[in-house]
Amino acid sequence: MIKKFKSAMKRIFKSKANLLAVGVTMLVLLVALGATYAVPYAVEKALYRKENLATNEVLDKTYQEKEAKHLEGLERLDRNTSRGSNRRKIIDLKKCQGERQKANAQSSTTSANAFFCDYETSNNEIITNVDENEALANGYQPIRTVKELVEASSHTDGKYILLADLDMSEVDWQPWDFAGTFEGNGHVIYNLKVTSLSSTTTVTYDGNYKTYDTYSAGFFGKLSGSVSNLGLIGANVTIKSENYAMLGILAGITENAQIDNCEIYGYVELETSAVMNGVGGLVGYGNGSANNCRINVTLVSVDTDKEVKDENFLGGVLSAGYLDIDNCTVIIDGYDSDHGYVHSGGLVGMYILYPRTTIYEGSITGNSITGTISFFEDNTDRRAYCKGLIGEVMNWTFAAATNYYQDFVRNEIFEYDTNLYPEGDRSTAVKTEEIIEPSPISVGYTKVTYTATGYSFNTDYTLYEVNVDEWEVLVEATSEHSGIKKGVDTVNQRNVYIDYDYEEEVSAEDTSLSNEENASTITEAVKSHADFILPVVAVIVVIILLVLRFTVFSKKTKKK
Known part of the structure; x- marks a missing residue:
């Protein structure tokens, strides 16, 4: 074998052709092996670079958009400094009334909801500015996010303070029975939606002092505590039920x-x-x-039973009871379709002390009521109570002074086949929508207008997208509870709060296990790569052997 190998080597080095053949073969082998390793690496690197470039482009675009929005916000804020402080302000009621009357005079088709003290902006919001540390020092439980508000509603008592505006558009709110203290702190809850009644009942009385176990609906179901400095804007309480029910945006039923x-x-x-x-x-x-309080509402009541006479109540502030109401501004757009007895008023539907033996000296002073109640009372034994201040008074035990309701309109309808709605006939109603974008000093919203009646309202409020450079963890997230982070908006310097989810920390044991998994993954990748390389090398070896067979090891043929 050794002699044959030496003989073969002599032939190779003796013949230039043989040397060339072997050299070319070895070169092909090296190129093939190099390509086997280099091509996948080059492809992987190219894909990585492409992906990285795409990511950088997205990040650059996002940064540019954010920077542009930030600059736009600063410009808007600067342009509007003449409008006063960016903090929330108590509305000047007289100025508001004058502007509203001027707007109504300019357009006879403007509905009550079309103008209410510039609700499109947040410049006239209520003023309080309690910070988190002060709230905690005074025994308040802070509410900073929607999730915290939902959690708070599971408690019937307590002392809560709102530290941020909240958007409730993603929550189907359940009425909250509450007997504690709720400090709104000048903040607003937007887009409240209530579609179900409370789970508890309260005894209520009609004008004949007949009692009913009545359900309630609103932000609060039954409220027995105190609420202050709170805004509920863009709220919608819509109920279909066969149960006795009382509805209000803030509370369905109150007790002291x-x-x-x-x-x-x-x-x-x-x-x-x-x-x-x-x-x-x-x-x-x-x-x-x-x-x-400042109240701008559309109220709709539809009686679906034409045979049984009901007791129906509707009011801009209160439908029935004996609430003291002082220095409130009300704009009402009411629609009452009833086959029983109507008790409706711009301020109160029916003022009644209950139970019958109750003695109470009430107060209804300094209120302004503007708007219209359209109604029908399909009843031969008609009462048709509808007045600007109070529809029906059962007990004249209250002081009433300096109430303005001269602009209130009582609109009785004598056709009973079609229910009354602000948009007219719902089956044919046509509406237009105008979207107003939010800014650093005002919320966005959608303005909806019905062409047939001119009824207009704002809905779907949107908060301005904040710009926060750095977040501080206030509440650590756990496996059972999300956490809360706090930041400062760089445009208007307001505090911003967000929820964040718990991320489980990786222990040393988990790290070791992860490394083993990574090693296993790499081994599998190498094995897969080898499965590709070995067949290629085998083919190349066969080619080399064939070349050697027909060059170096071929026998010389003698010339004849």
């Missing part, structure tokens, strides 16, 4: 509740066959007090 300096803008609709029902702009039914 204190309500101060709140803003309400929204829509309430009740469709029912029950014989006891009521719809109020602020409160459905109850007692207590409401002071310095």
Whole structure:
């Protein structure tokens, strides 16, 4: 074997052709082996670079958009400094009334909801500025996110303070029975949606002092505590039920509740066959007090039972009860379709002390009521109570002074086949929508207008997208509870809060296991690569052997 190998080597080095053949073969082998390793690496690197470039382009674009939005926000904020402080302000009621009357005079088709003290901006919001540390020092439980608000609603008592505006558009809110203290702190809850009644009932009385176990709906189901400095803007309470029910945007029913300096803008609709029902702009039914509130509401009540006579109540602040109401501004757009007995008023539907033996000296002073209640009472035994201040008074035990309701319109309809709605006939109603984008100093919203009636309202409020450079963890997330981060908006310097989810920390054991998994993955990759390389090398070896067979090891043929 050794002799044959030496002989072969002599032939190779003796013949230039043989040397060339072997050299070319070895070169092909080296190129093939290099390509086997280099090509996959080059492809992988090229794909990585392409992906990285695409990611950088997205990041650059995002940064540019964010920077542009930031600069735009600063410019808008600078342009609007003449409008006053960026902090929330109490509305000047007289100025508001004058501007509203001027707007109504300019357009006879403007609905009550089309103008209410510039609800399109947040420059006239209520003022309080309690920070988180001060709130905690005073025993308040802070509410900073929607999730915290939902969690708070599971408690019937407590002392809560709102530290940020909240968008509730993704929540189907369940009425909250509450007997504690809720400090709105000048913040607004936008896009509240309520479509179900509370799970508890309260005894209510009609004008004959007949009692009913009545359900309620609103932000609060039954409120027995205090609420102050809270805005509920873009709220919608819509209920279809056969149960006795009282509806209000802030509370369905109150019991000795204190309500101060709140803003309400929204829509309430009740469709029912029950014989006891009521719809109020602020409160459905109850007692207590409401002071310095601003209310702009569309109220719709539809009685679906034409045979049984019901007791129906509707009011801009309160549908029935004996709430003290002082220094409130009300704009009402009411629609009451009833086959029983209507008790409706711009401020209160029916003022009644209950139970019958109750003695109470109430107060209804300094209020302004503007708007219209359109109604029909399909009843031969007609009462048709509808007035600017109070529809029906059962107990004249309250002081009433300096109430303005001269611009209130009582609109009774004597056709009973078609229910009354702000948009007219719902089956043929046509609407237009105008989207107003948010800015650093005002929220965005969609303005909806119905062409047939001219009814207009704002809905789907959107908060301005904040710019935060750095987040601080306030509440650590756990496996059972999300955490909260706090930042400062670089445009208007307001505090911003967000929820964040728990991410499990990786232990040393987990790291070791992860390394083993990575090693296993790499081994599999190498094995897969080898499965590709070996066949290629085998083919190349066969080619080399064939070349050697027909060159170096071929026998010389003698010339004849």
